[in-house]
Amino acid sequence: MVTSSAASPVRRPGAEMLVRPVGAAVDAVLGTRGCLFTFHRAAPPALWERLPNREFYLDLDFLDRLLGYLAATGWSVVTIAEALRRTARGEPGDRFVNFSVDDCYRDTYEAVIPLFRRHGVPVTLFVTTGIPDGTLPLVFAGLEDVLLNNDRVVVDGETIAVATPEARRAAYARIAAAWDADAPAQHYVTFCAENGVDATAMHWTHAMSWEMLEAVRDDPLVEIGGHTVSHARISRLPASQAFAEIAGCRDRLRERLGVACDHFAFPYGRSGDCGPRDFDLVKEAGFTSGATTRKGLVRRGQDAYRLPRVTLGGAQRHLALAELHLTGVSSLAARVLGRV
Known part of the structure; x- marks a missing residue:
């Protein structure tokens, strides 16, 4: 187990201090409290402000502040394996957090892992193996890159102006929604041809490679788990295909990296994206855990x-909101609103 110790200074107390007593009151009744955070990409604040799809990213400065805040307020940052051990023990007053990065883009290697190392705490990587294998086109990363670095782009023969951050965000939202509804990879091939983009070079601009994964596989602060082969929505697949996505990912990671790969995370991960059949398939594939994105806290007795x-x-750049997550208030609100 590794806990926060070498963290950056915490800013002057703010609204988050008003929320903390809620969590303390709940702890007194229910004991162990764990919060598993997940995100996909991270960027420095100046770039984050300009990104066409900035909700997909965390501001690195905020992540730095959050890690410092957790250390200062007595939270342990742990691996998924340690989170499961603590959940089984269920000791009163035990509070822990896990951070997992899904998919695993290049910035995971270049920015996220170094930040966690500086704080002396672990991070979990849930790897979609099609990314380092180069078989999964990074359609939306490529779309975002072209929009970010050009004032004009061509889409289906039409030239559109994207000279401002607002125009880029609007264009990204419109184009991504249209592609997502119908064969995004095919749309991306056409888009690359229209805009003179080398799709292979673009892939490796954003992908985390096997060489990068090999460089961190023995790091005690890096835990590696599976996230399917092609980032498929598991609930939509026949059982045989779903199992192939789950087990194939584990087999590839074990073959290529020699890691145990005990833990799995469902792509998308909400209530419509994975269900009882899929949880059983994860167990059948040899994993010891499966993570969703259904909001909630982890307590003793957790499946x-x-x-x-x-x-x-991206919009979550305030410690007060993070504290709402840590207390479980935001998860309760999500369930009440049916956003699970």
Whole structure:
């Protein structure tokens, strides 16, 4: 187990201090409290402000502040394996957090892992193996890159102006929604041809490679788990295909990296994206846990194959909101509103 110790200074107390007593009151009644955070990408604040799809990223400065805040307020940052051990023990007053990065893009290697190392705490990588294998086109990363670095782009023969951050965000939302509805990879091939983009070079601009994964596989602060082969929505697949996505990912990671790969995270991960059949398939594939993105806290008695995780998105740049996640208030609100 590794806990926060070498963290950056915490800013002057703010609204988050008003929320903390809620969590303390709940702890007194229910004991162990764990919060599993997840995100996809991270960027420095100046770039984050300009990104066409900035909700997909965490501001690195905020992540730095959050890790410092957790250390200062007595939270342990742990691996999924340690989170499961603590959940089984259920010791009163035990509070822990896990951070997992889904998919695993290049910035995971270049920015996220170094930040966690500086704080001396672990991070979990849930790897979609099609990314380092180069078989999964990074359609939306490529779309975002072209929009970010050009004032004009061509889409289906039409030239559109994207000279401002607002125009880029609007264009990204419109184009991504249209592609997502119908064969995004085919749309991306056409888009690359229209805009003179080398799709292979673009892939490796954003992908985490096997060489990068090999460089961190023995790091005690890096835990590696599976996230399917092609980032498929598991609930939509026949059982045989779903199992191939789950087990194939584990087999590939074990073959290529020689890691145990005990833990799995469902792509998308909400209530419509994975269900009882899929949880059983994860167990059958040899994993010891399965993580969703259904909001909630982890407590004693938690089913290891239905782990809740709280997604951190770009707009979440305030410690007060993080504290709402840590207390479980935001998860309760999500369930009341049916956003699970």
